[in-house]
Amino acid sequence: MTLQLDLQIAAAAAGLPGATDIGHWAEAALAGAAFTDPAEMTVRIVDEAESAELNVAYRGKHGPTNVLSFPFDAPAGVELEPELLGDLVICAPVVAREAVEQGKATAAHWAHMVVHGTLHLLGYDHEVEAEAEAMERLETGILRGLGFPDPYGDDEPR
Template identity: 60%
Template sequence: MIDLTLDVQRASHCTNLPSDEKIRTWVINALSGRKDEAELAVRIVDEEESQALNAQYRGKDKPTNVLSFQADFPAELNLPLLGDLVICAPVVEKEAEQQNKTTEAHWAHMLVHGTLHLLGYDHIKDNDAEIMERLETGLMTHLGFADPYTPLDEAG
């Protein structure tokens, strides 16, 4: 069992947001076998806040689906704090529609994806992207969702 301390902050005007229980389930799924104890915050925002953070920290002046901010402590402190995820609800909703996915499936994917980033996984290099995508696909299918990387014309 994973000892998870989760702080969910809702700063979005969107109403179709996942419950804290679902967010916890998706995060625990991504942590399973990787961490026994973890602490993280999930902040659900609208486009303006996402765009401001994306511009400030990534130099991209547009809203994005998920931003991950790893905690930056010396390893010898051995703290369970992983960091923060900022998820833009309107972007998640738009992407789910564009990708022909349920909103719930896309929310689950963004939580899994962001949590893996907090654990140190990345997708900048092709090899790392393949590893991360395989891991995400396995985690998503374990949760009962389809492969999040299946192209629309193959999704059925």
């Protein structure tokens, strides 16, 4: 599997992960979900204002959020090579704040947001409890494979 990553940085924040780390985390998510085709995706790192604007426009929710996923849905009969997965928009200040509030290493929380968002691009969701549990198990396994602890704070393997 080959991933073509377009990284856009639209936030002035220190300590942001680079394209190498983000690509590695996204590739791990794709592999964990058994996605093996060549793929392309965009990750845009934004500030709170842009996150809040997108959150209200696309989800009807006010305020910034940690990660927004915008899966690409090709028109019928159109096949792209590599497959265009879509876009992730990650809010740097929210991720940094959540890492502190949750007592997590910043890199671990960034990795979780990339893995979580990438799985959303592949169609995983957590609106229904059974789907949420399956997605959380997958995320936990992927992140453990990357050397990060369970993002949900459980000591027991999922």
